[in-house]
Amino acid sequence: MTPRESDAVISAAAGTNEGNQELRSRSELTAKEVMREVGAVLRMSEADAALLAEVEADPGEDQTMIINMGPQHPSTHGVLRLMLELKGETVLRCKPIIGYLHTGMEKTGESLTFMQGGTNVTRMDYLSPLNSELVFSMATEKLLGIDGDIPERAVWIRMLLSELNRMSSHLLFMATNGMDIGAVSMMLYGWREREIVLRFFQKVTGLRMNHNFIRPGGVAADLPAGWRDDVMSILDMLPDRLGEYDVLMTNQPIWRERLQGVGVITQAEAIALGATGPILRSTGLAWDLRRDMPYMHYDQLEFDVIVGSYGDAFDRYAIRLNEIRESMRIVRQILDRVPSGDYRIQDKKVTPPPRARIDESMEALIHHFKIFTEGFKVPEGEVYVAIESPRGEVGCYIASDGSPTPYRMHVRAPSFVNVQALPHMMRGGLVADAVAVISSVDPVLGEVDR
Amino acid sequence: MSSEVTTTPATLHGCLLGESRGQSVLFVPRQSYIATMKKLVDDGYEMCVDLTAVDFLTHNARNLPEGVAPERFEVVVNLLSLSKRERLRVRVQISESDPRIDSLFDLYPGTEAMEREVFDMFGISFTGHPDLTRILMPEDWQGHPLRKDYAQGRIPVQFKGAAS
Amino acid sequence: MGIVRNVLDDGLEGLDHNFLTGRIEDLIKWSRSRSSWGATFGLACCAIEMMGTGAPHYDLARFGMEVFRASPRQADIMIVAGRVSQKMAPVLRQVYDQMMEPKWVISMGVCASSGGMFNNYAIVQGVDQVVPVDVYAPGCPPTPETLIHAIETLHQLIEDGEIMRRRASSGAGANVHIQEIPAGITTPVILGAR
Numbered sequence: 001m002t003p004r005e006s007d008a009v010i011s012a013a014a015g016t017n018e019g020n021q022e023l024r025s026r027s028e029l030t031a032k033e034v035m036r037e038v039g040a041v042l043r044m045s046e047a048d049a050a051l052l053a054e055v056e057a058d059p060g061e062d063q064t065m066i067i068n069m070g071p072q073h074p075s076t077h078g079v080l081r082l083m084l085e086l087k088g089e090t091v092l093r094c095k096p097i098i099g100y101l102h103t104g105m106e107k108t109g110e111s112l113t114f115m116q117g118g119t120n121v122t123r124m125d126y127l128s129p130l131n132s133e134l135v136f137s138m139a140t141e142k143l144l145g146i147d148g149d150i151p152e153r154a155v156w157i158r159m160l161l162s163e164l165n166r167m168s169s170h171l172l173f174m175a176t177n178g179m180d181i182g183a184v185s186m187m188l189y190g191w192r193e194r195e196i197v198l199r200f201f202q203k204v205t206g207l208r209m210n211h212n213f214i215r216p217g218g219v220a221a222d223l224p225a226g227w228r229d230d231v232m233s234i235l236d237m238l239p240d241r242l243g244e245y246d247v248l249m250t251n252q253p254i255w256r257e258r259l260q261g262v263g264v265i266t267q268a269e270a271i272a273l274g275a276t277g278p279i280l281r282s283t284g285l286a287w288d289l290r291r292d293m294p295y296m297h298y299d300q301l302e303f304d305v306i307v308g309s310y311g312d313a314f315d316r317y318a319i320r321l322n323e324i325r326e327s328m329r330i331v332r333q334i335l336d337r338v339p340s341g342d343y344r345i346q347d348k349k350v351t352p353p354p355r356a357r358i359d360e361s362m363e364a365l366i367h368h369f370k371i372f373t374e375g376f377k378v379p380e381g382e383v384y385v386a387i388e389s390p391r392g393e394v395g396c397y398i399a400s401d402g403s404p405t406p407y408r409m410h411v412r413a414p415s416f417v418n419v420q421a422l423p424h425m426m427r428g429g430l431v432a433d434a435v436a437v438i439s440s441v442d443p444v445l446g447e448v449d450r
Numbered sequence: 451m452s453s454e455v456t457t458t459p460a461t462l463h464g465c466l467l468g469e470s471r472g473q474s475v476l477f478v479p480r481q482s483y484i485a486t487m488k489k490l491v492d493d494g495y496e497m498c499v500d501l502t503a504v505d506f507l508t509h510n511a512r513n514l515p516e517g518v519a520p521e522r523f524e525v526v527v528n529l530l531s532l533s534k535r536e537r538l539r540v541r542v543q544i545s546e547s548d549p550r551i552d553s554l555f556d557l558y559p560g561t562e563a564m565e566r567e568v569f570d571m572f573g574i575s576f577t578g579h580p581d582l583t584r585i586l587m588p589e590d591w592q593g594h595p596l597r598k599d600y601a602q603g604r605i606p607v608q609f610k611g612a613a614s
Numbered sequence: 615m616g617i618v619r620n621v622l623d624d625g626l627e628g629l630d631h632n633f634l635t636g637r638i639e640d641l642i643k644w645s646r647s648r649s650s651w652g653a654t655f656g657l658a659c660c661a662i663e664m665m666g667t668g669a670p671h672y673d674l675a676r677f678g679m680e681v682f683r684a685s686p687r688q689a690d691i692m693i694v695a696g697r698v699s700q701k702m703a704p705v706l707r708q709v710y711d712q713m714m715e716p717k718w719v720i721s722m723g724v725c726a727s728s729g730g731m732f733n734n735y736a737i738v739q740g741v742d743q744v745v746p747v748d749v750y751a752p753g754c755p756p757t758p759e760t761l762i763h764a765i766e767t768l769h770q771l772i773e774d775g776e777i778m779r780r781r782a783s784s785g786a787g788a789n790v791h792i793q794e795i796p797a798g799i800t801t802p803v804i805l806g807a808r
Contacts, residue, residue, distance in 0.1 A: 043581045072655060072684075072705060074684040078656070078658070078661070079705075098585060099585055099587060099588070100699060101658055101696070101699055102586040102700075102736050103658075103697055103734075103737055104595060104734040104735055105732070107602055107734055108602070108731075108734055120731075126662060127662065142472075145471070172662075187669075191666060191669030192670045194669075195666065195670075208755075208757065209662060210754065271496050272558060273560040274499060276497075276499075285532070292535055293535055380513060381513075383471050384500070384528050384537070386537075395500055397500065408505070410500075412499060416564075416567075420562060420563050446659065449586060449699070587701070591700070595735055602735065603734045603736070605729075607733060
């Protein structure tokens, strides 16, 4: 007897209807059933919404209102436009409209060489540019087949910069989140701390933002003398400041009222929507690519993965605050372990020769010329490499055809996928909470629109 | 006399399984796309991480395993199994004359925006998608920018010596 | 009265109280330049540097740009910070039109000034195709010092009155290009040393 038949027998005997005792397999559930909140997304085109203004409203009827938030708005983290359907102050449905920052970066990437690709990719997620460059470089190296030969020093430098970038991105989250909720002084404090990290980046890479420093084969230059002292001064300064944030915000009743229970998302929804990063971790699933699918040397380091339990905005805030502390812990471990050595692979076909050699050697001159004008050729194939950026899983899919430029370069942006979770988080909440929800998702529109 | 070992190509759920730089790639024909994806969901690939497409107009002679006929478009789906900590890539060939494929929205609601982007950039339609409209370009834009026969749209720049 | 008698007798020198005299036009230009508020039009990476310029280390408030008003009705200077895409251009024009006269535009960064590194279908090649620009600030992104230099250049133009004359005659922007000021680097970064 099949399980279904036996259920029928049992319920017939007892006179009850227990329903299907078997859990249906995930593949049989439709999207509506998986998404707990049905109809959270407003499926109306922008053209239709524009025509709504011309429809006569009946004042006697208790109607819903469709309002537009953005794209120019102080609280939408860039040019994100939301169409909200409101009944009074309650958000019924929401539709995020993106594309206001579409830059054609994937098309541009097809005309830039693999060496130049970093300049393009770095401007996608402009809050953690080093992570974007890192994933692009890792995908290129995998295609070249040199991903196992990157020198140790280069790998550790990459990890150091990636973690410092995570810290600066989360500090900016603290600043903008505070400002959006109303704690405007937080904006000043967050930027004050971030400035110190940016100055370290400037010392190392030459630029405060959009560094183009992590390149296929390693990094572009060596760390300057005295870098350990600079990093130590950052690490010494930050813990007290983070403690101040705890006093200012985490334990404050107003902050908790505004964030707890706001923007709740369940684990099943988050997985179904493809949300990663702090959003997925706030639902209780401890998924962090650095620990679960380690890349570079993260498996040699000790750090915790911060997990929330309620899936609300407060959890996401607390996760990011504590991730700053975890990143500091990782950086302390990295400080002891950066070895001496090459900062980039010595493969002449991939990395340009040292500038001094160009005067001496004809071969070096030709290599330099070839690499910077035509670019190095990458064998045919396709790869997808993903790392953990402050916003979630950032991945780079490159299909190459043997030429010096990528045939197809696609970046899986975490914010692009996380923005889909916004309607499900906002449904049933108040308009005032909409800002808190967007802020807790922390989207970067540069990578959403590319 | 040569001792040839005939290796049967690896298959998974009836589709050819290849590998690319150490990553598993599954070549799924368009007809069995949804059925295969359902089986993969049951196998434990809970999250669809990325759905994108490639236009092979100028590079049609690419390395594909025997039995997979190259078409102009390819839809590439990257799946992630959180429980098994594995990734799998699915590649589906889409012909130029009939650029349609079934939508994964019912299995993975997170593909909604990704499929809209593929429609916007490549012109591939997804049947069963709840709201297939342009997402990145303005709604009345003509053309699909990431196709290889769509120009980059550069304006001429007066720059001595650079190749435009 | 004593005051009136002093002035009738000696003219302005008869005043022995603390009076400042001047032309109203100068007063208006001075207050316009020293108290101009910006409209938030941060689009991309340049917006982050713009926020950094408002942050404690660089403190834009000391130059009079106390707040960035979200409502264009309350703003004087629109700093277009970032790349303007095809979808965003009508929005840019609409926000510019909603600002009250007198209004000025600073094009921050190379993407806003000329399209930057993105010479393609998606980006408007310079916001001067959409709005009249007064000061172009180069950089990708411009350092906070560069942005402050651009703002101060604009303030100087406002205070001189040049910009209002130009506006009345041609309706175009002032088209001032400034030099980028690199942030203070003590030791330069040497790429490819080994």
